[in-house]
Amino acid sequence: MQTASTNICERMGRSQELSDSKRGPVIGCHLCNKSIHDISWQLNIPRPTVSGIITKWKQLGTTATQPPSEQGQRMLKHTVRRSQQLSAESIAKDPQI
Template identity: 80%
Template sequence: MGRSQELSEFKHGTVIGCHLCNKSIRDISWLLNIPRSTVSGIITKWKKLGTKATQPPSEWDQRVLKY
């Protein structure tokens, strides 16, 4: 079974918005038709990084973007 496509920014924002409105992970998953593990991962990353970004830019990326 192959991997599905990445979720849009809108769906990520919708997951975070539902979470901020005190919806449970199960409810969010059901409302948006997204697996619970995906919803949980989005919320965890948002809490950890404060953004939907998957990882902060590395030092190498910052040096390359500088020039």
């Protein structure tokens, strides 16, 4: 028997990504002029996810997973804050400092 907390944990799949085979039908339905609500209900995908897939497709022309763009910038800022006495050239040559 599942408890309420187990059930909630199973529904909270934030770290899981939608496969390409599930993103394609979202775009197909969108091109057939279906609403986000209808796509969400038909494919059993949350509305924010459907909206995000469509927005990404409109902006980038792809639904493929993209690497996080700000991760490198955050690492560099952290490195600079941690070792402010180093020169920019030495940080650029060896970001693992």
